[in-house]
Amino acid sequence: MSYENLAGRTAVVTGAASGIGEAVAVLLAARGARVAVLARRRDRLDAVVEKIRADGGQALAVAADVTDDGSVDAAVESVHAAYGAVDLVVNAAGVMLPNPVDDGRSDEWQRMIDTNVTGVLRMIRAFTADLVGAAAEGRTADLVNISSIGAHITFPNYAVYGATKAALTYLSQSLRGEFGPRDVRVTNIEPGLTQTELATHIDSDGLREQIDGMIDAMGILSSAEVADVVAYVTSRPRHVNLRQIMVLPTRQA
Template sequence: MATSTATSQILTGTPLAGRVAVVSGASSGIGAATAQRLAGLGAKVAVLARRKDRLDALVQTIEAAGGTAVAVPVDVTDRAAVQAAADEIAERLGTVDLVFNNAGVQLISAIEELKVDDWQRQIDLNVGGVMNVIAAFLPQLTAAAADGPADLINTSSIAATRILEKFSIYSGTKAYISHLTRLLRVELGPKNVRVSAIEPGMVDTELPDHVTDADATALMAGLIRDIDVLQSDDIAETVAFIASVPRHVNLTEITILPTAQAV
């Protein structure tokens, strides 16, 4: 039986003091854990997701620990709404200099099942939502980069490079994110905006709960049962480290796997 042992915190103090961070997909899992960690390291954090009740609870948790956070309920697939959120955050917290672009969904099925609604939902959120966040916050990131560190960190997945049966559409969306990140860095690196992708393996979050395919569900449940899979705090610590290194250092692409995960 696997045990659950999250990464010990390797950062201390408030290395993110004075920074303004945005976390999308913040209502649970990796997003919620990362928002708490960034706030704990001194950043003012805006949390984005559709579920207002969860965002409000997250803000209360952050504030109870002495941090600063605001909840901005938004569906990232709505471009105008994301732009309005960006404007609101700039007004309430200041210019955003750290974006953790994390919203996504995983819907696994054999391609011949033709679950086209699931295909479209993944494309809309995993690709379209990511692009909407970039479009809304990039002007703030480039402005912030003139005076200090600025980070765009996109959540991809090991599915971007692994060949996994029935993961075709999900893997395709994550491959897009990984390669987009490489291409964005070519343009934004010279402007001193750091661009990074994290590619986690199996993380014990609610994301697998979206999976309805029996074989894929069994695969994920087996990993959680049999090995010490990643925890949301592991990813949060990695994101925090990416944002905390010296301004001239860009950790561009980090794959994070449970030690015992073979696929």
């Protein structure tokens, strides 16, 4: 499989302190991209950068909170100062806080909306000019959003999380109409059960047991396996847009 189209590119990956974001950053760097890794936890980002550099890759740690306008603006300045314009953006930051809607946990609702939807919009606003500019110069330009199978399939107690991911899937579809004519590709990736830190945020023993039961029954993807999908779609010839991919464990119907 050829990944030559990743060599020499400049990528920004959010949620890069762990899980899918970290795996994407490591793989893109291994394939020759220089990668700015964004997340809130600076210590974790430093460890990711150290890992990438130890393997001969290029990486920059940028502590940033996608729910904060000022933090994103500062991150853009840091990325541009170090690497210049960006041609590949991967929105992997996300939070999953399942609970019954009638629990009324509006703080959790807002956190999921701010991260999973508005946070993505902040990153798109921050780097649209870079992506459009790269495409106008004849280079490959990619926007990749990590959504979820939860955008399509309902799970009890995951209504708000699923709604945020459905919004992200719809946003990706709509953005293709805006960006595609300018040669910027938009890819929406919807993983099923995947080994990440999302499940550790669940504060209900019953819901954690539900997740464990699903994993026992259906298996689970590694973050690296989802990252491989990201690397594949972004390394295709620039006129080829794999627009939407659902990636699941084989037993997850």
